[in-house]
Amino acid sequence: MIACACSEDEPKAEKKPDIQQIEDGIFIPTTGNSWIVNQYRKSSHLITEDGVRNWTDKLDTVRTFFHTSQSGLLKIGLRIKTATGDSKLKMDLYDQQKEIEIEKSDEFQNVYVGEFNVESTGYQEIDLSGVSADGEDFGGVSHVIVAGEAAPASVKYVKDDFYWGRRGPSVHLGYEVPEEAGDVEYFYNEITVPEGNDVIGSYFMANGFSHGYFGIQVNSETERRVLFSVWSPYSTDNPEDIPEDKRIVLLEKGEGVHAGEFGNEGSGGQSYRKFMWEAGKTYGFLLKGVPYDSESTAYTAWFFDPDAGNWSLIASFKRPETSNYLTGLYSFLENFITDAGVLKRTGYYSNQWVINSSGEWHEISTATFTADATARKDARLDYEGGVENGRFYLKNCGFFDEHTTIGTSLSRVESGQYPEIDFDQLPSEK
Structure with a gap:
């Protein structure tokens, strides 16, 4: 054992660990529940499929999250291996x-x-930092163990599906279109991302429908996108497998727009324009x-930039095996970069309107809140x-304590004033 070289003001090292205190505890895997404090990008290197590994820097603090419905005494332990030498944590x-x-232990x-x-x-944050190590690292930590009155059986944490658990929960607004609207030809929506909430990995999706979605993303520190995708009726994650008669056909795209195919979450046609949209603007x-x-059905998306003061065409796609108007309107907020699931984000969704096939405007003021399997x-409860x-607003990730009951009906006050759009001036469709 390493002697403790600490002052009277520093915490004293425990000399006789009592394993019985935690043997019947809850084993929280670090793989799905731990991050490096204030350095989420490092998490992918230090938090592996086997837990904490390659941990050599004293400045790297491992933070483990779990949610409890009870306060009180908490007994904590670690499942750890220090194969190259003794360490102090x-x-x-x-x-x-x-x-x-x-x-030191090989097991x-x-x-x-x-x-x-x-x-x-609510959410608890257990921080673990390295003090000293005789070997190559501070040790490999597979689990944080919790027991006691503050760790009842109802403790919540990511138990499996670690990829999705680390991404965090996706949240949605399912819009209720007024019945009298009939066939919906256009769907209008607005998004405002508050300053500080435009964090990496965010997809603020504004106009979702039964066969695709349209919104804005934060792809990296230097790249943001306006994205519009339409799914193929053929179910596959590999776009090359789609038969010719079931492929999404690009009819037109706007200036500076990239268009192609996508896979992994279904397949279809995807278009995006790189655009450094800003937080605080609508x-x-x-x-x-x-x-x-x-x-077949033609789906077309336009994007309004308040700084330029005009609409731009993103793309128009033709989808086979459908011949209808817009259905299944919704919005969502998701994080698509795994280790960024520790970052909180909020988006405001406002002024929803539809125009029916007769040219009549109808305001949407009711939505149902839902969330994904995670x-x-x-x-995850954040x-x-x-x-x-x-x-309307959506918020997710970051391990905040509040959460909304899935299935909650939400209503906003109607403005009664639909947006002014000169449809004759929209970038033309072929």
Whole structure:
């Protein structure tokens, strides 16, 4: 064991770990529930399929999240292997600190760290940092173990499907189109991303419909996109497998727009324009869906930039095996970069309108809040939707405590004023 070289003001190392305190505890896998504090990009290197590995830097603090419905005493341990030498670690929770000495071991062992007081319910953040190591690293940590009154059987954490668990929950607004609208030809929506919420990996999807979606993304620190996709009626994740008569056909695309095929989450036609949209500004989205002929539908998307003051065409696609108007209107917010699931984001969705095939405007003021499988199975509880200042909003990721009951009906106050759009001036369709 390494002797503790700490001052009287520093936490003392536990000398006699009591394994019995945690043997019946809950084993929380670091693979799905841990990140490197303030350095989420490092997480993919240090948090592997086998848990924490390659941990050599004292500045890298491993934070593990779990959700509890009870406060009180929490007993914490680690499942850890220190194959190259002894190490000393420090654990923090609610400004309570404990140090633990870990003896060299070629096999994983359960090590008791100590007792902590959980002051409030909701998400807990257990921080683990390296103090010293005789070997090559501080050790490999596969699980954080929790027991005690603050760790009831109802503790929530990511137990499996770690890829989706780390991405975080996706949240949706399913819009209720007024029955009197009839056949919907156009769907209009607006998105405002508050400053500080345009975090990497975000897809703020404005105009979703039964066969595709249209919105804005944050792809990297230097790239953002306006994205419009239409799914093929042929079910496959490989676009090359789609028969010719079931392929999405590009009818037209706007200036600077890339158009091609996509896969992995179904397949179809995809278009995007690189555009550095900004937080704090409100962007407009206009989607059109009309029968192209008796066996196909044409879907067209336009994007409004408030700085330029005009609409731009993104693309127009023809989808086979459909001949109808727009149906299944919705919006969503998702994170598509795995390790960015630790970052919170919020988007406002406002001023929803449809135009029917007779040219009549109808306002949408009601939506149903839903979420994906990650949320429904309680792997992650950091999801929320609601109405604020007359706008719908969606929020996800970042391990915040509030969450909205899935299936909640939301209503906003109607403005009664539809947007002014000069349809004759829209970039033309072929």
